[in-house]
Amino acid sequence: MSALFSSLPPETAQKRVQDHVQVTVPPNKRAKLEPAQPQNTSVQEAQLVGQDHVAAALIKITTHISSGRKFTKASELLRKLIADHNIGQEHSKLVFEALKAALRDTKNTEDPQLRREYTKLFTLASKAEIFTPRELSQLDVYGTWAVIRNRLHTDDSFEFNKTLKGIKESILHLPDATEQDEQALQAVKARLPEEPQLPELDDVETEEVEAPEADPFGLNTLVPEKKRKIKLAKPSTWSKEEITGMKREALLDCFDTMKACYGHAWARTSVDLAIEDLVQQRGRFCSSQQSRIDELMQFVNQQRLKRKQGFGGSAKQLQRDTTAFENARKEWGRATISARGKVGAGGDHQAETWLG
Numbered sequence: 001m002s003a004l005f006s007s008l009p010p011e012t013a014q015k016r017v018q019d020h021v022q023v024t025v026p027p028n029k030r031a032k033l034e035p036a037q038p039q040n041t042s043v044q045e046a047q048l049v050g051q052d053h054v055a056a057a058l059i060k061i062t063t064h065i066s067s068g069r070k071f072t073k074a075s076e077l078l079r080k081l082i083a084d085h086n087i088g089q090e091h092s093k094l095v096f097e098a099l100k101a102a103l104r105d106t107k108n109t110e111d112p113q114l115r116r117e118y119t120k121l122f123t124l125a126s127k128a129e130i131f132t133p134r135e136l137s138q139l140d141v142y143g144t145w146a147v148i149r150n151r152l153h154t155d156d157s158f159e160f161n162k163t164l165k166g167i168k169e170s171i172l173h174l175p176d177a178t179e180q181d182e183q184a185l186q187a188v189k190a191r192l193p194e195e196p197q198l199p200e201l202d203d204v205e206t207e208e209v210e211a212p213e214a215d216p217f218g219l220n221t222l223v224p225e226k227k228r229k230i231k232l233a234k235p236s237t238w239s240k241e242e243i244t245g246m247k248r249e250a251l252l253d254c255f256d257t258m259k260a261c262y263g264h265a266w267a268r269t270s271v272d273l274a275i276e277d278l279v280q281q282r283g284r285f286c287s288s289q290q291s292r293i294d295e296l297m298q299f300v301n302q303q304r305l306k307r308k309q310g311f312g313g314s315a316k317q318l319q320r321d322t323t324a325f326e327n328a329r330k331e332w333g334r335a336t337i338s339a340r341g342k343v344g345a346g347g348d349h350q351a352e353t354w355l356g
Contacts, residue, residue, distance in 0.1 A: 054086050058094040066104040071114055075102065075121045082128055092130040096237075099125055099142065104192075106145045106253065115150045122146040134237045141243060144170075144250035152257045157266045164274050167254050171277075174248060174284040182286045185245030188238055248285050252292050259299060268303070275300050 057077065065074035078098055081087055087095055102121065103109070109118045122143050131139065151163040238246065255278060258271045275296045282293050 054081060054088075054091055055094060057081065058091060058098055062094070062098040062101045065098055066101045068108055068111065068114065071102065071108065072117050075117050079121055079124055082124055087128065087130060089130055092132075092135075095125070095128070096131065096135050099139065103142050103145060106250075109146050109150060110153075110257065112153075115153060118146040119150050132237075134243075137240075137243050138238050141238075141246045141250055144247065145253065149250075149254045149257050152254065152261055155264070157264075160261070160264075160267055161270055164258075164270055167251060168274060168277055170247070170251060171281050171284060174244065174251075174281075176283050177248070177286045181241055181245055182288060184239065184241035185249070185286050185288065188242040188246060191236070245286060248289060252285070252289060255296055256292075259296070262303065272300050272304070 058081070061074045061078050064070040065078065067074075078095075082095070099122070102118070108114055122139070126136075126139055126143055148163060148166065152160060154160050154163075255275065258267075258274065261267045262271055278293060279297050282290060285293065
């Protein structure tokens with residue numbers, strides 16, 4: 001039996017040969033097989049690394065959320081990302097750009113079909129702990145348009161007056177306007193059409209694909225041929241003076257909305273008093289905003305004059321404005337009582353026997 005196995009190498013020699021022979025992989029090949037390490041995202045540049053689908057989704061949302069037809073769906077997706085805590089600190093700039101895109105046109109916040117969604121979106125965004133103090137101050141201005149102004153569109157007199165009180169308090173917290181404030185307001189208005197800054201997508205080619213014999217196991221198919229690099233310009237947050245100026249602008253827009261609520265009889269007195277208080281605090285607003293305040297006061301004076309003259313609106317509105325006592329007094333004034341009428345409730349002679 002020993003002669004049969006004498007030609008075979010000893011067992012130790014076989015193990016030594018196996019230990020000596022190793023599968024060598026070219027250095028460049030190994031570098032491609034190793035997963036890419038996440039890179040630090042900065043304000044100037046954010047890269048999609050690995051499977052960062054959140055950043056890709058935010059970019060797509062930003063491109064569609066400014067459209068009135070696509071706003072509701074895009075806003076729902078953005079709210080879901082925030083509510084599910086899928087948003088990290090590295091995504092804060094992209095989220096901020098998406099919110100800026102949502103308010104590219106502030107008139108959209110008053111669309112009856114979009115009001116509710118705007119309120120949900122910016123209420124949730126204000127609670128996210130991913131923004132800087134400067135960004136939170138700017139979001140507070142956005143909330144004046146998207147949340148506070150929409151609260152004025154209500155049939156609840158208690159909610160209306162509560163919102164009105166909050167607007168008055170916001171005016172009292174404004175500083176007196178200066179010439180620098182006027183310049184900052186005009187500067188930010190001129191820059192608004194350029195906002196938000198959408199990320200620029202650049203496709204970066206990888207290294208040349210090696211020959212098939214260099215990849216006997218077919219692992220190259222698992223490595224993407226291209227990687228996408230997102231260059232995000234530094235988001236331009238407003239300065240302190242610009243934030244204050246746009247806050248004044250948003251509050252004046254709230255007063256314009258109050259004019260639309262003037263059809264409610266219970267809201268007229270509150271709106272009149274609020275506009276009078278605004279006139280008294282007009283020193284807190286910039287010079288270019290003074291004409292808007294004058295128009296609001298002129299509106300109040302015109303409405304008061306119409307009510308005094310008795311034609312402050314349609315017949316239905318006039319009937320709604322008068323009280324039950326005023327309506328009864330009009331009926332009494334038109335009633336005719338004859339001096340020769342029969343005594344009794346309806347002239348039925350039932351009281352003649354009692355009178356004798």
